[in-house]
């Protein structure tokens with residue numbers, strides 16, 4: 001099996017050039033063989049004979065390079081004859097001869113500077129289109145939801161419970177751990193700063209307000225966007241790639257009704273519940289820190305906390321949860337349905353879903369803050 | 378060279394949980410032949426192919442590929458044997474984030490150090506060899522039709538000029554004209570490149586048209602023989618397979634074609 005490495009050399013015999021090649025001309029040695037071919041010095045000669053009888057093994061790359069060598073002599077105007085090709089190698093030479101020299105069309109090269117501008121323009125237009133399409137999708141989901149509420153029996157209850165389990169129940173441990181730690185951090189930072197002003201006791205108010213109004217719900221929403229929103233996109237996107245979505249539509253099944261609605265409703269149910277957990281555990285984390293680091297016993301802390309953590313603060317935080325849930329669910333499902341082509345598209349859309357839903361959640365949070373400020377709560 | 382076994386399987390046993398797929402399977406594939414592999418759905422054709430390639434570890438048995446023990450040989454020898462094989466997976470299994478040209482070049486990049494212009498020219502050659510138009514090179518797999526994806530997958534399988542090529546249902550999902558064209562392509566390339574081909578197929582036309590021998594997977598083993606051998610086999614599944622109406626039509630067509638040729 002082991003043949004000698006390929007070689008090619010040129011010699012002159014009674015006024016004629018003879019180029020002989022031998023050994024193994026295969027893709028494994030193609031880099032060296034290409035250099036050997038480039039090193040040939042085609043002189044002006046009327047006739048050139050290629051003696052290929054010493055070839056031990058060739059493959060398509062080898063034949064391609066041998067023919068490239070012959071072409072170099074032809075370009076000087078010589079008559080080239082390939083001789084001594086073993087019978088079993090002949091079909092390969094014919095195959096390559098029939099298929100070479102068809103370069104793919106060059107991709108148009110563009111100025112890198114204008115290319116940047118072009119990409120910027122394209123992505124701006126695409127972004128605007130995406131947002132309008134997202135609004136259209138919200139309308140579609142709303143219509144479907146309205147249609148379902150007329151005939152609640154069509155609603156997929158099994159799918160809903162399944163989604164609640166995955167997006168809600170299974171997320172509880174990580175949410176608890178995260179908000180407990182955040183509670184500790186806030187209480188600690190607050191206590192250090194406020195102690196200098198002599199208002200250490202206000203740490204508890206600060207903890208209660210930030211946790212209940214903002215951080216509990218916001219952190220939970222961000223965690224769920226990363227955890228469930230991305231899963232929605234990946235699941236639906238993979239179904240799109242496998243043409244399962246097209247199959248559903250062909251069978252008269254509505255993907256929005258079957259796939260999208262249960263996921264969104266599951267989040268609308270799960271996110272407020274998770275937020276309650278987050279609020280309670282966040283306060284507990286803060287309490288633990290306060291009791292350890294402040295001169296306060298548990299009873300004192302609890303009394304103060306009871307005064308600070310009022311129902312309005314809690315409600316203000318909680319009403320945001322369903323809105324955030326809708327944003328995460330809609331964006332996740334929408335980007336999943338937008339997957340087209342292959343597996344890489346699933347990855348692109350999943351990333352986009354997470355980034356977009358977190359961004360929109362924060363925008364919505366700002367809008368809520370302005371609204372509540374105007375309402376004076 | 379004919380007669381030398383490039384693949385030698387002895388006493389192969391494949392088991393998933395309690396489901397035994399292969400048991401005591403023996404098979405020799407000879408250099409330069411086109412071996413068709415047929416069998417009912419779920420009879421373990423794809424698993425057999427993966428096992429030969431060393432991508433599936435069997436529960437027992439010995440598998441030798443190009444003289445290398447696939448299960449117990451040293452890693453380097455096994456990798457070397459693998460690069461001398463090309464695989465066309467069901468549906469092509471092209472890398473969707475790469476263009477067709479880049480897909481064809483992927484094995485070269487991994488195993489060889491070739492200058493970029495040479496790789497471009499070799500990829501263009503391979504793409505032309507499988508009958509794709511030149512403008513297919515810069516396209517992504519998602520932009521190709523099913524038949525073109527199969528051809529692109531074949532071009533990638535041939536990237537390193539392998540000695541053995543495995544094809545998993547290459548003509549499934551193609552229209553009859555496309556399938557016949559693909560059969561012809563495989564036959565032509567097999568002759569020109571001196572390939573050994575192992576082809577899983579359900580396409581009776583392909584079997585009749587291009588396979589030298591046929592391996593039938595029944596009862597967790599293979600029965601290998603020519604078309605004529607299988608026609609005489611008394612096994613009920615083989616009877617049904619080779620004597621059904623579709624089989625008769627396919628073989629009649631193949632007989633006519635070979636009659637005209639000779």
Ligand SMILES: Nc1ncnc2c1ncn2[C@@H]1O[C@H](COP(=O)(O)OP(=O)(O)O)[C@@H](O)[C@H]1O
Pocket residue numbers: 393398416417418419420421422423424425
């Ligand atoms: N990784 C795996 N785990 C469990 N079962 C498998 C696995 N791969 C294949 N099987 C089973 O082995 C059997 C043979 O599969 P396969 O070779 O794909 O069949 P086919 O002949 O249709 O190609 C099937 O019943 C399949 O369910």
Ligand SMILES: [Mg+2]
Pocket residue numbers: 422423
């Ligand atoms: Mg299969």
